[in-house]
Amino acid sequence: xxxxxxxxxxxxxxxxxxxxxxxxxxxxxxxxxxxxxxxxxxxxxxxxxxxxxxxxxxxxxxxxxxxxxxxxxxxxxxxxxxxxxxxxxxxxxxxxxxxxxxxxxxxxxxxxxxxxxxxxxxxxxxxxxxxxxxxxxxxxxxxxxxxxxxxxxxxxxxxxxxxxxxxxxxxxxxxxxxxxxxxxxxxxxxxxxxxxxxxxxxxxxxxxxxxxxxxxxxxxxxxxxxxxxxxxxxxxxxxxxxxxxxxxxxxxxxxxxxxxxxxxxxxxxxxxxxxxxxxxxxxxxxxxxxxxxxxxxxxxxxxxxxxxxxxxxxxxxxxxxxxxxxxxxxxxxxxxxxxxxxxxxxxxxxxxxxxxxxxxxxxxxxxxxxxxxxxxxxxxxxxxxxxxxxxxxxxxxxxxxxxxxxxxxxxxxxxxxxxxxxxxxxxxxxxxxxxxxxxxxxxxxxxxxxxxxxxxxxxxxxxxxxxxxxxxxxxxxxxxxxxxxxxxxxxxxx
Amino acid sequence: xxxxxxxxxxxxxxxxxxxxxxxxxxxxxxxxxxxxxxxxxxxxxxxxxxxxxxxxxxxxxxxxxxxxxxxxxxxxxxxxxxxxxxxxxxxxxxxxxxxxxxxxxxxxxxxxxxxxxxxxxxxxxxxxxxxxxxxxxxxxxxxxxxxxxxxxxxxxxxxxxxxxxxxxxxxxxxxxxxxxxxxxxxxxxxxxxxxxxxxxxxxxxxxxxxxxxxxxxxxxxxxxxxxxxxxxxxxxxxxxxxxxxxxxxxxxxxxxxxxxxxxxxxxxxxxxxxxxxxxxxxxxxxxxxxxxxxxxxxxxxxxxxxxxxxxxxxxxxxxxxxxxxxxxxxxxxxxxxxxxxxxxxxxxxxxxxxxxxxxxxxxxxxxxxxxxxxxxxxxxxxxxxxxxxxxxxxxxxxxxxxxxxxxxxxxxxxxxxxxxxxxxxxxxxxxxxxxxxxxxxxxxxxxxxxxxxxxxxxxxxxxxxxxxxxxxxxxxxxxxxxxxxxxxxxxxxx
Numbered sequence: 001x002x003x004x005x006x007x008x009x010x011x012x013x014x015x016x017x018x019x020x021x022x023x024x025x026x027x028x029x030x031x032x033x034x035x036x037x038x039x040x041x042x043x044x045x046x047x048x049x050x051x052x053x054x055x056x057x058x059x060x061x062x063x064x065x066x067x068x069x070x071x072x073x074x075x076x077x078x079x080x081x082x083x084x085x086x087x088x089x090x091x092x093x094x095x096x097x098x099x100x101x102x103x104x105x106x107x108x109x110x111x112x113x114x115x116x117x118x119x120x121x122x123x124x125x126x127x128x129x130x131x132x133x134x135x136x137x138x139x140x141x142x143x144x145x146x147x148x149x150x151x152x153x154x155x156x157x158x159x160x161x162x163x164x165x166x167x168x169x170x171x172x173x174x175x176x177x178x179x180x181x182x183x184x185x186x187x188x189x190x191x192x193x194x195x196x197x198x199x200x201x202x203x204x205x206x207x208x209x210x211x212x213x214x215x216x217x218x219x220x221x222x223x224x225x226x227x228x229x230x231x232x233x234x235x236x237x238x239x240x241x242x243x244x245x246x247x248x249x250x251x252x253x254x255x256x257x258x259x260x261x262x263x264x265x266x267x268x269x270x271x272x273x274x275x276x277x278x279x280x281x282x283x284x285x286x287x288x289x290x291x292x293x294x295x296x297x298x299x300x301x302x303x304x305x306x307x308x309x310x311x312x313x314x315x316x317x318x319x320x321x322x323x324x325x326x327x328x329x330x331x332x333x334x335x336x337x338x339x340x341x342x343x344x345x346x347x348x349x350x351x352x353x354x355x356x357x358x359x360x361x362x363x364x365x366x367x368x369x370x371x372x373x374x375x376x377x378x379x380x381x382x383x384x385x386x387x388x389x390x391x392x393x394x395x396x397x398x399x400x401x402x403x404x405x406x407x408x409x410x411x412x413x414x415x416x417x418x419x420x421x422x423x424x425x426x427x428x429x430x431x432x433x434x435x436x437x438x439x440x441x442x443x444x445x446x447x448x449x450x451x452x453x454x455x456x457x458x459x460x461x462x463x464x465x466x467x468x469x470x471x472x473x474x475x476x477x478x479x480x481x482x483x484x485x486x487x488x489x490x491x492x493x494x
Numbered sequence: 495x496x497x498x499x500x501x502x503x504x505x506x507x508x509x510x511x512x513x514x515x516x517x518x519x520x521x522x523x524x525x526x527x528x529x530x531x532x533x534x535x536x537x538x539x540x541x542x543x544x545x546x547x548x549x550x551x552x553x554x555x556x557x558x559x560x561x562x563x564x565x566x567x568x569x570x571x572x573x574x575x576x577x578x579x580x581x582x583x584x585x586x587x588x589x590x591x592x593x594x595x596x597x598x599x600x601x602x603x604x605x606x607x608x609x610x611x612x613x614x615x616x617x618x619x620x621x622x623x624x625x626x627x628x629x630x631x632x633x634x635x636x637x638x639x640x641x642x643x644x645x646x647x648x649x650x651x652x653x654x655x656x657x658x659x660x661x662x663x664x665x666x667x668x669x670x671x672x673x674x675x676x677x678x679x680x681x682x683x684x685x686x687x688x689x690x691x692x693x694x695x696x697x698x699x700x701x702x703x704x705x706x707x708x709x710x711x712x713x714x715x716x717x718x719x720x721x722x723x724x725x726x727x728x729x730x731x732x733x734x735x736x737x738x739x740x741x742x743x744x745x746x747x748x749x750x751x752x753x754x755x756x757x758x759x760x761x762x763x764x765x766x767x768x769x770x771x772x773x774x775x776x777x778x779x780x781x782x783x784x785x786x787x788x789x790x791x792x793x794x795x796x797x798x799x800x801x802x803x804x805x806x807x808x809x810x811x812x813x814x815x816x817x818x819x820x821x822x823x824x825x826x827x828x829x830x831x832x833x834x835x836x837x838x839x840x841x842x843x844x845x846x847x848x849x850x851x852x853x854x855x856x857x858x859x860x861x862x863x864x865x866x867x868x869x870x871x872x873x874x875x876x877x878x879x880x881x882x883x884x885x886x887x888x889x890x891x892x893x894x895x896x897x898x899x900x901x902x903x904x905x906x907x908x909x910x911x912x913x914x915x916x917x918x919x920x921x922x923x924x925x926x927x928x929x930x931x932x933x934x935x936x937x938x939x940x941x942x943x944x945x946x947x948x949x950x951x952x953x954x955x956x957x958x959x960x961x962x963x964x965x966x967x968x969x970x971x972x973x974x975x976x977x978x979x980x981x982x983x984x985x986x987x988x
Contacts, residue, residue, distance in 0.1 A: 024924030032927070054820040062812060065927060066827045066858070073821040078850070079573040104820060318556060326548040326598060327567040335561045340834055356572070364560070430518030433526070433559060 001194050005209045006154040011216040023223050024063050030230035031064055031100070037234045040095040040144045040343075043226055044106040047151030048189060049182045050161045051212035056151065057102055059219045060226065070095065073104035083300070083357035085402040087135070091351035094144075096343035100230075107132055108196060115192040116185055125192075129199040131394070138391050140204035141383075142345050145233040148205060149222055150197060151212040155186045161213070260454035265412045267473040276476040283483035284323035290490040291324050295358035299493060300404045302355065303486065304366045307411025308449075309439045310421040311472045312479075316411065317362055319479045320486065324360060334365040346370055346388075347395055354399070367392055371456050376448045389459040400464040405493045407486055408465060410457065411472040415446055495688050499703045500648040505710040517717050518557050524724035525558050525594065531728045534589040534638045534837075537720055538600040541645030542683060543676045544655045545706035550645065551596055553713045554720065564589065567598035577794070577851035579896040581629070585845035588638075590837035601626055602690060609686040610679055619686075623693040625888070632885050634698035635877075636839050639727040642699060643716055644691060645706040649680045655707070754948035759906045761967040770970040777977035778817035784984040785818050789852035793987060794898045796849065797980065798860045801905025802943075803933045804915040805966045806973075810905065811856055813973045814980065818854060828859040840864055840882075841889055848893070861886055865950050870942045883953040894958040899987045901980055902959060904951065905966040909940055 034041065043060065045053050061069055072093045081089045087107070095101035111128055114120045120128075136146055153161060162179055182189065201207045208225045212218045271279070294301060303320070305313045321329055332353045341349040347367060355361040370388040374380035380388070399406050413421075422443075425435040442449070461467040468485050472478035528535065537554065539547050555563055566587045575583045581601070589595035605622055608614045614622075630640055647655060656673055676683065695701045702719045706712045765773070788795060797814070799807045815823055826847045835843040841861060849855040864882040868874035874882070893900050907915075916937075919929040936943070955961040962979050966972035 021922070021924055028924055028927050057820050058812070058815060061825070063924075066808070066825065067829045071820070071824070075821050314560070318552070321552060326551050326565070327569050330565070331555070331560065333560045428515070430515055430522055430557075432519075433522050 001197070002152050002154075002190065002209065005152050005211040006157070007211065008157075008213060009211045009217045009221075010214040011220060013216070016216040016220060019220060023220065023227060027063050027223065027227050027230070028065060030227060030234060031068055033234040034100070034230060035068065035098045038097045038143065038343075039233045040097050041100040041147065041230060041233055042095060042106075042139070042144060043100065043102045043147045043149065043229075044108070045102065045149050045151075046105055046108050046112075047149070047210075047212065048153050048158060048193070049179050050158050050165070051151035051153050052161075052215060052218060053104065053151055055215065056149070056219060056222050057104060060102060060222065063223060064100065068098070069100045069102060071102045071104070074106070074109045080356060083298075084354045085398040085404070087398060088351055088354055091348055094139075094344055094348060096340065098343070107135070108200075111196060112189070112192055115195075116182075116188045122195075125195065126199065129196060132200050133202055134390075134394055136200070136205040137202065138387075139345065141387060144345070145229050146205045147226055147229040148200075148207045149225060150193070150207050150209050151218065152209055153212050155183075157211075157213045158183055158186060260450055261457050261469070262412055262450060262453060265469050265471050267412065267414055267417075267471045269471050269477050270474040271476040271480060273476070276480065279480045280319065280483070283480060283487060284319070286487050287320070287323040287483060287490075288325075290487055290494065291328055291360060293494050294360075294405070294490060295328055297494060298357040298403075300355040300357055300402075301360040301490065302399060302404050302406050303360065303362045304368070304406070304408040305362065305364050305411065306366060306368050306372070306409065307470075307472065308413050308418055309442055310418050310425065310435075311411035311413045312475045313364055313411055315475065316409075316472075316479050316482050317364060319483060320362065323483075328358070329360040329362060330355065331362045331364060334363060334369060347391065350395075355404075367395065368456060368460075371460075372449065372452050373442075375452050376445055389456075392460055393462060396460070396462070396465040405489055406465045407489050408467045409470050409482060409485070410453065410467055411470050411478060413472050415443070417473045418443065495692065496646050496648075496684065496703065499646050499705040500651070501705065502651075502707060503705045503711045503715075504708040505714060507710070510710040510714060513714060517714065517721060521557050521717060521721050521724070522559060524721060524728060525562055527728040528594070528724060529562065529592045532591045532637065532837075533727045534591050535594040535641065535724060535727055536589060536600075536633070536638060537594065537596045537641045537643065537723075538602070539596065539598055539643050539645070540600070540602050540606075541643070541704075541706065542647050542652060542687070543673050544652050544659070545645035545647050546655075546709060546712060547598065547645055549709065550643070550713055550716050551598060554596060554716065557717060558594065562592070563594045563596060565596045565598070568600070568603045574850060577792075578848045579892040579898070581892060582845055582848055585842055588633075588838055588842060590834065592837070601629070602694075605690060606683065606686055609689075610676075610682045616689075619689065620693065623690060626694050627696055628884075628888055630694070630699040631696065632881075633839065635881060638839070639723050640699045641720055641723040642694075642701045643719060644687075644701050644703050645712065645716075646703055647706050649677075651705075651707045652677055652680060754944055755951050755963070756906055756944060756947060759963050759965050761906065761908055761911075761965045763965050763971050764968040765970040765974060767970070770974065773974045774813065774977070777974060777981060778813070780981050781814070781817040781977060781984075782819075784981055784988065785822055785854060787988050788854075788899070788984060789822055791988060792851040794849045794851055794896075795854040795984065796893060796898050796900050797854065797856045798862070798900070798902040799856065799858050799905065800860060800862050800866070800903065801964075801966065802907050802912055803936055804912050804919065804929075805905035805907045806969045807858055807905055809969065810903075810966075810973050810976050811858060813977060814856065817977075822852070823854040823856060824849065825856045825858060828857060828863060841885065844889075849898075861889065862950055862954075865954075866943065866946050867936075869946050870939055883950075886954055887956060890954070890956070890959040899983055900959045901983050902961050903964050903976060903979070904947065904961055905964050905972060907966050909937070911967045912937065 045057055047053055057071055061071060070093070074089060077089060081092075090103075090107050093101060093103070111120070111125060115122075115125050139146055162183060165179075197207050197209075210218055210221050210225070291301070305317060307313050317331060321331065330353070334349075337346075337349060350363070350367050353361055353363070370380055370392070371385050375385040396406055422435055422439065425431040457467050457469070468481075470478045470481050470485075539551055541547055551565055555565060564587070568583060571583060575586075584597075584601050587595060587597070605614070605619060609616075609619050633640055656677060659673075691701050691703075704712055704715045704719070785795070799811060801807050811825060815825065824847070828843075831840075831843060844857070844861050847855055847857070864874055864886070865879050869879040890900055916929055916933065919925040951961050951963070962975075964972050964975050964979075
């Protein structure tokens with residue numbers, strides 16, 4: 001595979017000087033056009049030791065307007081990063097639309113070394129690569145342009161470069177102690193690199209292999225690849241996600257008139273005031289102990305609340321938080337996204353809020369907005385929301401794999417009960433802000449929402465992250481069921 | 495001092511129920527008005543153990559619209575927090591205009607406990623309190639509304655509450671093991687609390703003492719105080735910072751025609767190409783070693799570049815970064831603030847970018863924009879920019895105290911040299927983006943900028959954070975001086 005880039009490419013000073021001004025001008029023009037295009041660009045720089053990846057990054061930031069470029073390296077993870085799923089640190093640095101992020105190694109960073117050093121098995125590597133492919137396709141589908149550069153050296157070339165570095169008093173300090181050690185492992189590096197590249201070289205996000213024997217050739221070629229990507233990104237014909245090579249997921253949606261999972265919820269269940277009071281105290285005491293126990297063991301908890309308008313999400317959440325130390329939990333209400341959030345992938349805003357080890361985050365509405373309100377209201381295109389089921393399942397899988405206890409509630413009420421509560425809200429002054437014209441509009445679309453909820457639960461209730469359907473016509477019954485579920489799930493996890 | 499709030503205030507259920515609906519409605523109205531006002535609100539909740547601070551926070555978030563409120567607690571600092579100056583974690587959570595942040599303890603959090611446990615001396619406490627006063631006045635001057643609530647209990651009251659908690663099977667789990675221990679230290683707590691409150695009870699940011707014997711009285715009073723603050727915040731007459739009780743700093747500005755510090759810079763200094771090449775290699779090698787040494791010892795470095803347009807900041811920065819491992823440094827170009835940054839205090843965007851332990855951050859333009867471009871162009875009012883010298887000195891003092899090596903450069907060129915470079919930039923296609931109509935306009939205001947630079951250097955060149963004036967008519971000379979200065983400062987610090 002690498003033979004095609006072991007051709008000994010070199011560029012004379014004159015050739016370089018002739019081509020550079022044109023490239024720089026074009027890069028700047030494309031970058032300035034990018035600011036107005038709703039596209040984010042990621043340049044991922046990877047490759048062998050001694051290939052001069054750092055120099056390439058320096059060069060790119062020199063040629064581009066630095067105000068629109070951010071460079072990130074992924075070295076030792078901080079404790080804030082270690083306490084979240086592995087991908088949190090990458091979501092943290094995803095660029096907003098109109099900006100360019102240069103990632104040193106990016107999500108490929110440790111994999112090559114870990115494999116060569118034998119820290120991970122081939123099976124683990126393959127699993128990680130599958131996740132990378134899914135992640136990159138998701139970015140591509142949302143219109144993010146990903147430029148993956150791999151800088152290659154033949155074995156001879158690598159020796160040559162390391163010797164040059166060593167000989168030259170001007171730059172020998174660029175060498176790392178491990179460079180020669182890695183040279184001895186050249187074969188192993190090549191084998192692992194080939195596997196990584198082959199498995200992640202997709203139509204949507206291909207690799208660009210660049211020979212790194214000669215600084216000038218390497219830098220200019222990298223610049224040209226980036227330029228091409230930028231120009232494609234800003235030309236409206238090519239950047240539409242609808243034209244991405246990923247086929248939209250085929251869905252067999254049940255007819256809205258059919259029986260849905262919601263019909264199975266027994267809404268007649270009730271609790272008396274006395275039963276409620278007694279159970280509430282008992283459950284809250286238990287929950288308090290369990291949340292502290294989870295804290296002591298560093299287990300994080302994510303609780304998701306979805307449900308009909310006026311189903312009682314807020315008051316249910318308060319019954320949970322009353323029982324928790326205020327230092328341990330955070331409630332994140334999800335309303336319309338901010339401008340900054342709109343400029344990112346829709347999952348970005350949720351990655352932001354993942355709890356540290358031993359803490360609880362409660363989402364009042366969540367990433368499921370994508371397949372509920374965004375689907376029904378047409379804010380997301382069919383290919384977007386239908387793809388979202390997979391994306392959400394993968395996201396939640398990552399949370400659970402990391403050891404997060406993930407609990408999801410759908411609070412179900414009947415249309416009649418909703419109407420009763422809407423009217424009540426209109427009567428009480430301090431509840432009036434909770435009821436808007438939008439709520440009434442949503443009510444008109446009950447059937448469409450019902451179909452969306454049914455799909456959502458069918459497609460995202462996994463063994464690791466099951467949905468709990470809560471009959472909430474009686475608030476007391478709902479609250480106790482929620483408290484009990486959280487306690488049960490926590491107890492099982494600890 | 496506390497006698498006035500040891501009156502045994504209680505509220506009957508009926509009184510509470512009568513007042514609550516009005517309060518909640520008013521709170522929501524005020525909060526919704528806040529969204530349109532350019533004011534951020536901070537509610538700081540502090541007080542004795544057993545006073546129910548957590549319950550108050552729960553209550554406030556229940557009464558307010560949770561979409562506009564964020565609650566923060568400051569517990570064990572993360573390593574990302576520990577590796578920055580103490581105040582970084584508070585800057586991190588300052589609310590944007592239109593939002594409310596409820597801070598549990600806030601910047602007072604550890605001080606009370608540390609003092610009672612004898613971990614800090616009275617002198618240290620006083621120094622911290624002075625810093626708090628300065629910080630709060632700075633916030634107030636920028637129009638942030640700070641509501642400081644202190645929940646008090648008499649000794650008898652505290653015992654009563656703890657006993658009640660213990661007796662009640664419903665809530666005894668709310669108790670922390672340390673609660674009784676702290677009760678025994680009541681006197682010490684009271685003495686330290688009194689000192690803290692007295693010294694930080696300023697006209698701009700007064701404390702509100704609230705008796706916490708009775709839950710209903712406590713919550714309702716807290717709600718009323720917050721309401722009053724919100725209403726003041728959104729009424730245009732009271733929220734103008736110009737009317738804040740802080741007198742603007744009196745300045746004796748030198749006449750623009752007078753000799754300035756810049757006149758003393760010898761712009762004729764030059765280096766030959768040979769001298770430059772030789773010195774460059776030597777300095778870069780040395781810098782590389784020193785940056786790694788700083789990394790190994792966990793010392794962070796902040797380098798600030800200011801200077802005339804076209805003085806060569808960008809190319810000087812590249813000579814520095816070429817010598818550093820790309821994983822160790824970050825260049826932060828400061829252009830016009832983003833919307834999110836505009837909604838915060840002007841120093842917020844710089845706190846965001848402070849480096850972790852052992853890393854280097856290079857600011858291409860910086861917080862000095864406040865006393866340069868914002869002053870000259872009138873983007874900041876005179877009271878704002880004249881206050882900024884103090885704020886900047888305090889900010890930099892915190893960096894240096896934390897062990898950050900802070901290096902500040904002013905790149906000086908003559909007006910003629912600037913003109914020559916402007917014209918050159920217009921000729922080279924890939925440099926054209928660097929020169930805008932604004933640059934030509936700024937040039938017209940050379941004298942005004944000169945006066946501003948002179949003031950800046952006079953007022954912010956401190957022993958801990960001195961300015962280095964770099965003669966930059968000859969780029970080669972400037973680059974070597976910068977490299978040498980950074981090496982010297984690093985060597986001295988290590």
